[in-house]
Amino acid sequence: MDVGIVGSTGYGGVELYRLLSNHPNVNECILYSSSLEGTSYAEQYPHLIGLSLENVKPIMIEEMQELDFVFLAVPSGVSKELAQKLIGKKAKIIDLSGDLRLKEPGEYEEWYKGESAPEQLLDKAVYGLTEINRETIREADLIANPGCFPTATLLGVAPLFQHHLVKPHSFIVDAKTGLSGAGRKATQSSHFSETQENLRIYKVHQHQHTPEIEQQLKIWDSGAGPITFSTHLIPMTRGIMVTMYAELTEAHTTEQLHSLYHNYYEGKPFIRLRPTGQFPSTKEVFGTNFCDLSIQSDPRTGRVTIVSVIDNLVKGAAGQAVQNMNVMTGADETTGLHHYPIYP
Incomplete structure (x- = not known):
C-alpha cells in the first residue's frame, strides 16, 4: 500500500x-x-x-x-x-x-x-474506537480517530456502561497527560521552566474531549448525561493516566468486576487487564499501542475505581490509527504494532 x-x-x-x-x-x-x-x-x-x-x-x-x-x-x-x-x-x-x-x-x-x-x-465518518467498533470500521472509508483522553476513558468504562452497572450521573474522570499532547509548537504552558516540578489543571469544565466521551456513553446508556471531566498536565513527555470513579447500581465485588472485564476484552490484543490489586503506570505502556486497565470496587462507599493508562501518541493517536487501517484492510490488527514497552 x-x-x-x-x-x-x-x-x-x-x-x-x-x-x-x-x-x-x-x-x-x-x-x-x-x-x-x-x-x-x-x-x-x-x-x-x-x-x-x-x-x-x-x-x-x-x-x-x-x-x-x-x-x-x-x-x-x-x-x-x-x-x-x-x-x-x-x-x-x-x-x-x-x-x-x-x-x-x-x-x-x-x-x-x-x-x-x-x-x-x-x-x-465512523468513530474509530477499534475495540468497540471493529465491525463498522471494517467497512468504512472514513474514520474519525478518537481523541487520546476519550480512548483511555471509554476503554476504561465500556463494560460497566454497556452492562448498566454504574449510575451515569455519578461518573467522574480525573485525567493526567504528558507534554507531547500539547503538540510540538512551544507555548508558555509547555515551557520547561513552567512545567518542570509542577502539576497544573487546565481547561476546567471546558475540555473539547468532554462531549466526545459523553456522546459514546449515551450510545451505551441512554440515561448518561453530563460528566465531570478534569485534565492535568504532568512534567513528562508521553503518557496518559485516567482515574475514574462511579457509584455502582448494586453491590459487586472486585473479583466479579474483574471477571466481567476479562470476558469483555478477551481476544482484544491491545487491552491488558491487570491482576486484581495491581495498578498500571504510564511507563509500562510507553511507546506501545496497549491500554492497561485495573478495576477495584469499594464496598465501604459503593463506588468503583478504574485506572486506565495509554501512550497518548500511540494508542491515543497514531497507533490506533494504524490499528484501524489494519482492520479496514482485513489484516491482523496487530500488524506493525507489536512493540514491547520501552522501560525504564
Missing part, C-alpha cells in the same frame, strides 16, 4: 511515520505539510538521520486522492476541509483531529469554537 501523512512534521505525524515506515504492508510513506514543504524530514527530526530520505511535500490533493490511505494529522478546523476534497476517491481517510468525531454540529461549534464539518461528511 501507498500511504500519505498530512501534517507529518507534528508529533502525531512523526509517530505515524515511525509506525508506517516499518509496517510490512506499506510500500511507500509520503509526507505532506502546509508549512515546511520542500524540507528534508531528517532535518526536521534529526533522530531520523540515516533512516529517512524523504523530503516533505506540499499538500497535493490529486496525488493524495490516488493513494490507498491518507492520514490527516492536522489541527482541528483543517482536516474537515481536506476530507471533503478526498472523500469518494480511491484513498481511504483516517482523521486524527476532532473535526469528525462529534455527530451534532452544534456541539462541535460550542466546544471547538469553529464551523462544523458538513453533516453528510459527519454521517460518513
Whole structure:
C-alpha cells in the first residue's frame, strides 16, 4: 500500500511515520505539510538521520486522492476541509483531529469554537474506537480517530456502561497527560521552566474531549448525561493516566468486576487487564499501542475505581490509527504494532 501523512512534521505525524515506515504492508510513506514543504524530514527530526530520505511535500490533493490511505494529522478546523476534497476517491481517510468525531454540529461549534464539518461528511465518518467498533470500521472509508483522553476513558468504562452497572450521573474522570499532547509548537504552558516540578489543571469544565466521551456513553446508556471531566498536565513527555470513579447500581465485588472485564476484552490484543490489586503506570505502556486497565470496587462507599493508562501518541493517536487501517484492510490488527514497552 501507498500511504500519505498530512501534517507529518507534528508529533502525531512523526509517530505515524515511525509506525508506517516499518509496517510490512506499506510500500511507500509520503509526507505532506502546509508549512515546511520542500524540507528534508531528517532535518526536521534529526533522530531520523540515516533512516529517512524523504523530503516533505506540499499538500497535493490529486496525488493524495490516488493513494490507498491518507492520514490527516492536522489541527482541528483543517482536516474537515481536506476530507471533503478526498472523500469518494480511491484513498481511504483516517482523521486524527476532532473535526469528525462529534455527530451534532452544534456541539462541535460550542466546544471547538469553529464551523462544523458538513453533516453528510459527519454521517460518513465512523468513530474509530477499534475495540468497540471493529465491525463498522471494517467497512468504512472514513474514520474519525478518537481523541487520546476519550480512548483511555471509554476503554476504561465500556463494560460497566454497556452492562448498566454504574449510575451515569455519578461518573467522574480525573485525567493526567504528558507534554507531547500539547503538540510540538512551544507555548508558555509547555515551557520547561513552567512545567518542570509542577502539576497544573487546565481547561476546567471546558475540555473539547468532554462531549466526545459523553456522546459514546449515551450510545451505551441512554440515561448518561453530563460528566465531570478534569485534565492535568504532568512534567513528562508521553503518557496518559485516567482515574475514574462511579457509584455502582448494586453491590459487586472486585473479583466479579474483574471477571466481567476479562470476558469483555478477551481476544482484544491491545487491552491488558491487570491482576486484581495491581495498578498500571504510564511507563509500562510507553511507546506501545496497549491500554492497561485495573478495576477495584469499594464496598465501604459503593463506588468503583478504574485506572486506565495509554501512550497518548500511540494508542491515543497514531497507533490506533494504524490499528484501524489494519482492520479496514482485513489484516491482523496487530500488524506493525507489536512493540514491547520501552522501560525504564
